[in-house]
Amino acid sequence: MANIQEVARKAGVSSATVSRVLNNTTAVSSTTRIKVEKAIEELKYAPSMLGRNLRNSESRLLLVLIHTFSNPYYTEIINGIEDYSIANGYNILLCETDSNASRETTFLNMVKNKLADGMISMNPTVDLEKLTGLAEKHPIILCSDYYETMEIPYVAIDNEAAAYKAVKHLIKLGHEKIAFINFDERILYARQRRKGYERALNEFNIPIQDQWIYNSQGLEFHNGVQAMRKFLQLEEKPTAVFAVSDTLAIGALKETNERGLNVPDDMAVVGFDNISFSNMTNPTLTTVSQPMYNMGYKAAEMLIDSIKGQPVESVIMDYELVMRESTIN
Amino acid sequence: MANIQEVARKAGVSSATVSRVLNNTTAVSSTTRIKVEKAIEELKYAPSMLGRNLRNSESRLLLVLIHTFSNPYYTEIINGIEDYSIANGYNILLCETDSNASRETTFLNMVKNKLADGMISMNPTVDLEKLTGLAEKHPIILCSDYYETMEIPYVAIDNEAAAYKAVKHLIKLGHEKIAFINFDERILYARQRRKGYERALNEFNIPIQDQWIYNSQGLEFHNGVQAMRKFLQLEEKPTAVFAVSDTLAIGALKETNERGLNVPDDMAVVGFDNISFSNMTNPTLTTVSQPMYNMGYKAAEMLIDSIKGQPVESVIMDYELVMRESTIN
DNA sequence: ATGAAAGCGCTAACAC
DNA sequence: GTGTTAGCGCTTTCAT
Numbered sequence: 129m130a131n132i133q134e135v136a137r138k139a140g141v142s143s144a145t146v147s148r149v150l151n152n153t154t155a156v157s158s159t160t161r162i163k164v165e166k167a168i169e170e171l172k173y174a175p176s177m178l179g180r181n182l183r184n185s186e187s188r189l190l191l192v193l194i195h196t197f198s199n200p201y202y203t204e205i206i207n208g209i210e211d212y213s214i215a216n217g218y219n220i221l222l223c224e225t226d227s228n229a230s231r232e233t234t235f236l237n238m239v240k241n242k243l244a245d246g247m248i249s250m251n252p253t254v255d256l257e258k259l260t261g262l263a264e265k266h267p268i269i270l271c272s273d274y275y276e277t278m279e280i281p282y283v284a285i286d287n288e289a290a291a292y293k294a295v296k297h298l299i300k301l302g303h304e305k306i307a308f309i310n311f312d313e314r315i316l317y318a319r320q321r322r323k324g325y326e327r328a329l330n331e332f333n334i335p336i337q338d339q340w341i342y343n344s345q346g347l348e349f350h351n352g353v354q355a356m357r358k359f360l361q362l363e364e365k366p367t368a369v370f371a372v373s374d375t376l377a378i379g380a381l382k383e384t385n386e387r388g389l390n391v392p393d394d395m396a397v398v399g400f401d402n403i404s405f406s407n408m409t410n411p412t413l414t415t416v417s418q419p420m421y422n423m424g425y426k427a428a429e430m431l432i433d434s435i436k437g438q439p440v441e442s443v444i445m446d447y448e449l450v451m452r453e454s455t456i457n
Numbered sequence: 458m459a460n461i462q463e464v465a466r467k468a469g470v471s472s473a474t475v476s477r478v479l480n481n482t483t484a485v486s487s488t489t490r491i492k493v494e495k496a497i498e499e500l501k502y503a504p505s506m507l508g509r510n511l512r513n514s515e516s517r518l519l520l521v522l523i524h525t526f527s528n529p530y531y532t533e534i535i536n537g538i539e540d541y542s543i544a545n546g547y548n549i550l551l552c553e554t555d556s557n558a559s560r561e562t563t564f565l566n567m568v569k570n571k572l573a574d575g576m577i578s579m580n581p582t583v584d585l586e587k588l589t590g591l592a593e594k595h596p597i598i599l600c601s602d603y604y605e606t607m608e609i610p611y612v613a614i615d616n617e618a619a620a621y622k623a624v625k626h627l628i629k630l631g632h633e634k635i636a637f638i639n640f641d642e643r644i645l646y647a648r649q650r651r652k653g654y655e656r657a658l659n660e661f662n663i664p665i666q667d668q669w670i671y672n673s674q675g676l677e678f679h680n681g682v683q684a685m686r687k688f689l690q691l692e693e694k695p696t697a698v699f700a701v702s703d704t705l706a707i708g709a710l711k712e713t714n715e716r717g718l719n720v721p722d723d724m725a726v727v728g729f730d731n732i733s734f735s736n737m738t739n740p741t742l743t744t745v746s747q748p749m750y751n752m753g754y755k756a757a758e759m760l761i762d763s764i765k766g767q768p769v770e771s772v773i774m775d776y777e778l779v780m781r782e783s784t785i786n
Numbered sequence: 787a788t789g790a791a792a793g794c795g796c797t798a799a800c801a802c
Numbered sequence: 803g804t805g806t807t808a809g810c811g812c813t814t815t816c817a818t
Contacts, residue, residue: 179795508811
């Protein structure tokens with residue numbers, strides 16, 4: 129593979145000039161430009177990003193840290209991240225932790241080691257101490273989940289209010305026995321959504337029952353199936369369920385159908401996220417719609433701004449309750 | 458950020474020695490090792506991948522080219538790629554073309570420019586000429602789709618046989634009016650699956666009817682909805698549908714339900730891929746299961762072998778027909 | 787076991 | 803408008 133020196137020699141100019149035509153930095157006479165372009169063509173030269181990156185001490189790579197992308201919620205966000213990044217000359221390094229601590233350490237080190245210029249974390253279980261340490265020296269943005277105790281900029285929605293709205297919707301429909309499938313409450317958004325759930329019940333003087341609250345270890349379909357299975361074994365069964373993720377809600381819906389119960393008559397179901405599949409279930413799923421694409425897009429914008437040294441501020445985005453067949457006939 | 462020289466100075470050794478302790482290449486006396494480690498600790502030194510990459514002329518990055526990851530089929534494959542890559546010291550650069558030619562060019566150039574050491578392409582619409590050119594100089598593996606005319610190693614399944622098996626399953630159930638939702642037939646696997654569809658029909662002397670073949674421009678849910686809508690407008694409606702992607706099949710299933718038809722009694726549906734959703738639909742979807750994770754894993758293994766200069770051979774993987782409620786009561 | 791020094795490929799400051 | 807040169811941070815001969 130030819131390098132810039134060989135191109136320079138072939139074109140009868142210096143490597144600096146070749147660099148200049150490559151990057152359009154300062155003016156180059158059209159005659160030399162043509163000579164250089166011809167040499168590039170003949171040698172099939174392609175500039176090495178390795179040399180350029182070292183010289184510029186940047187990688188133009190953005191690390192995206194996620195727990196898993198088996199959840200379409202994240203892939204939608206990534207779409208937004210990718211679009212903004214590509215349009216601004218960055219590429220994304222996709223890093224899936226799978227809740228594996230050593231993998232996570234590897235990934236965080238990649239930004240320490242300059243392999244990435246910054247990071248967007250969407251990994252709610254990330255090691256907070258390490259993250260804080262990293263954030264002192266490197267641009268980091270949190271997307272979709274964040275931490276009250278930290279100053280790392282984030283983009284998120286008002287989880288408490290969104291959950292409140294979802295549960296209130298069920299109450300307005302006449303439900304009083306409303307179960308809640310939550311995620312691990314070590315995670316902030318799980319605590320926030322629980323608060324919203326409780327606030328709605330309290331407001332209408334509906335007692336909160338522990339037996340109707342399920343804390344799931346994961347967000348897969350089968351976790352939702354399991355949760356619903358447990359609710360349906362109860363002496364006093366709920367008539368509605370609110371799940372903090374569409375994947376959980378879809379699992380719960382599936383299990384409800386499986387048991388021959390009618391949704392929404394016997395059991396109303398509300399999800400969270402509005403993944404595209406939520407509109408393909410039978411019945412279709414009522415859910416809190418998050419602006420995933422825009423969240424990703426904005427997070428990328430914030431990160432790149434931050435890399436460029438500009439100050440960035442956290443953003444709270446809008447959500448929307450999308451009412452479909454799983455709650456309304 | 459400290460560099461290797463500063464560490465060397467602080468430890469009272471040369472940078473070569475620091476490099477040695479960093480990489481465990483040649484023996485270093487335990488006393489100097491300790492001195493160096495102490496210096497690293499004190500300076501909070503993290504070696505720059507930028508310098509290392511240039512020196513080693515490798516990036517340890519694998520480019521993964523896909524059309525879109527809104528299809529869970531691809532995310533499953535990526536899981537496999539990622540697991541093998543990480544375990545072998547590589548990371549993946551996720552590149553989504555969105556059928557955008559200029560984006561695709563950008564991505565292909567990234568491997569030309571050494572930003573990635575190799576590439577796994579899962580983009581069936583890739584520019585073949587450019588791809589061939591690139592493959593002459595750089596390690597490339599095709600995953601899930603490939604091109605008969607090329608020598609680029611691939612991992613795939615026997616699409617023709619798989620489609621044949623799916624359609625035969627419908628015929629055995631007594632169906633004779635079997636519609637086919639295919640993808641764009643410029644893509645090899647679409648042509649192969651069509652062959653399988655036709656072979657099954659021919660074998661049972663069932664005439665092939667153009668009105669029952671739909672060539673979709675995309676693989677999204679709504680494309681499947683649209684296809685089914687068209688079939689249901691026909692004078693002579695099919696009683697079964699085979700779609701080349703679960704996403705299409707799920708859309709078709711949705712539309713069938715929507716019209717009040719019973720699946721599988723009025724309309725049997727078979728998909729392709731076995732994405733996790735396919736087991737969450739109502740009714741659950743009969744589908745051709747591809748070993749997505751293993752395909753990705755194998756493709757990564759082949760690519761890394763290829764990067765290391767080892768010869769690699771194409772692999773044909775097993776598939777399986779998973780029978781569920783959308784064809785059998 | 788350790789150090790000196792070259793060099794991976796590029797860009798930018800400086801000189802002309 | 804163009805060339806010279808230094809240097810980004812690292813690894814690896816080659817000496818010793």
